[in-house]
Amino acid sequence: DGGITQSPKYLFRKEGQNVTLSCEQNLNHDAMYWYRQDPGQGLRLIYYSQIVNDFQKGDIAEGYSVSREKKESFPLTVTSAQKNPTAFYLCASRLLGIQETQYFGPGTRLLVL
């Protein structure tokens, strides 16, 4: 069954702690994306990657880090430098090609204790 999986569904972070959100896809997509969603704010791009071992900052990259060691995986780390991490995080992927569609995973909700 092809798709994008995100884990965990809910994640709790203590103050000063780094946490890592997982995103895996078996669609053989080239590009992967991380978005943050806050109520009334739409989706804001954190990081994206179009090829293994390369990634670009989006609009709100501060306090986040990523890696792309494998084509199918694009984990996002929320560092302690991110002062307001409570949000819904969405991962997406697509084939390269300007008309290609982004497909989304089910999301991870991060809460701060």
Place this chain on the structure above:
Amino acid sequence: AQSVTQLGSHVSVSEGALVLLRCNYSSSVPPYLFWYVQYPNQGLQLLLKYTTGATLVKGINGFEAEFKKSETSFHLTKPSAHMSDAAEYFCAVSSSGYSTLTFGKGTMLLVSP
């Protein structure tokens, strides 16, 4: 830079009534435009997209949208609302050389019996 404006954070309709969700965009290049739907605590699902060709685009679940270049608009319509249409809807425009998307802030569609 690209941007998307969705007029109305909430739209209420009665079941069976016309649905009209408004989207205006700005883009420095020929735009590719997308509408996504999001149900509570889920990822985004593509409804329809415009890239090139016919300006009236039909999507899933009876939705359609018309690209109007002169008005820089891409409004989403459905002739008859169903209770299952209640969700949040996002309009997006391609950006960064067509490698990323810029999203509007979303419109919550409420359907009453």
